[in-house]
Amino acid sequence: MAAQRAESVLSKRLRRADLTAVADVRATLRERLRRRAWGERELADIAELLTSELVTNALVHTGRDAEVTATLERSGPSRLRVEVRDYVEHRPVQRTADGEATGGRGLMLVQSLADAWGVRAVGAGKIVWFELGGGPA
Structure with missing residues (x-):
């Protein structure tokens, strides 16, 4: 089995x-993906949106610090x-937002646009993650 780089x-x-x-994370991710020529523009836009x-969910719904890692x-x-780690154990709940609501669509977007996503418990907290394919290396 080949080792992953x-x-x-x-x-x-x-x-x-x-x-x-949130805006800083988006801008940094955009710049670093562009520098590495990863994926098509549309895929990088999706990565920014989902990130x-x-x-936002981690900061708004936990009231605690968070960590974001992109690999x-x-x-x-x-x-x-x-991966976005926060320090609250309760799992995120996917809500259904009505047409006028300004929130409640985040996890629906992740579920719809990511190739894979999930939540896993870690110590005192959890990691919510997603993956996107970018084509050939």
């Missing part, structure tokens, strides 16, 4: 309630994996 694209700790960090949804795996077709 992975490179860190982004690793950042976010302070609780610092919603300005901002998970980061490119480049053995075979390249894949981007983004």
